[in-house]
Amino acid sequence: xxxxxxxxxxxxLQILLHLNIVYTLFxxxxxxxxxxxxxxxxxxPTNAFGIELSMTFLLILNxxxxxxxxxxxxxxxxxxxxxxxxxxxxxxxxxxxxxLIWQSYVQRVEIILSSIAxxxxxxxxxxxxxxxxxLKIITKDLTVQQxxxxxxxxxxxxxxxxxx
Numbered sequence: 261x262x263x264x265x266x267x268x269x270x271x272x273l274q275i276l277l278h279l280n281i282v283y284t285l286f287x288x289x290x291x292x293x294x295x296x297x298x299x300x301x302x303x304x305p306t307n308a309f310g311i312e313l314s315m316t317f318l319l320i321l322n323x324x325x326x327x328x329x330x331x332x333x334x335x336x337x338x339x340x341x342x343x344x345x346x347x348x349x350x351x352x353x354x355x356x357x358x359x360l361i362w363q364s365y366v367q368r369v370e371i372i373l374s375s376i377a378x379x380x381x382x383x384x385x386x387x388x389x390x391x392x393x394x395l396k397i398i399t400k401d402l403t404v405q406q407x408x409x410x411x412x413x414x415x416x417x418x419x420x421x422x423x424x
Contacts (some may be wrong), residue, residue: 268394269334273387277330280380284323287373291316291359298365308364319355326352330384334391342392346385353381 295313298304326348333341360366360374 268337268391270387270391270394273334273384273391274331276380276384276387277327277334280384281324281327283377283380284320284327287377288316288320290369290373294367294370298367302365304364312363315355315358319352319359322348322355323352330388334388337395339392339395342388342395346388349381349385349388353378356381 292313295309295316299309326345329341329345329348333339333345356374356377359370360378363370
């Protein structure tokens with residue numbers, strides 16, 4: 261019933277992670293369409309097409325594992341899971357940089373989509389670091405009486421602002 265005054269998980273990070281799930285699915289569909297277009301209109305070096313196409317699926321798998329650790333670590337407020345999430349961030353960022361720069365043929369739509377994915381990863385990394393800091397700094401647990409006093413204080417302040 262009462263709002264937890266000492267919630268340490270990040271709501272912004274959680275929203276970003278859920279938006280990123282939808283964006284990742286969108287990215288994969290568009291990337292497959294781009295590969296079909298490139299396959300029929302461009303000449304690929306030997307084995308490059310298969311390797312690059314399989315890398316999209318590996319990147320998506322890595323991306324969903326990364327998002328799982330981020331969501332789970334944020335909701336359970338476990339620093340170890342958030343650190344694993346940061347490691348997966350680096351791997352996924354490297355994968356998106358591959359599709360941004362290093363693949364055989366890069367189209368404008370891929371540049372835009374991979375840049376947006378990298379922006380998601382960057383902002384999630386920043387909010388994860390902030391969340392880890394919050395989890396480490398705010399370690400003092402209040403006693404039951406201190407929590408009751410804080411709730412009464414918050415209720416009194418609310419009543420004062422309501423009466424004004």
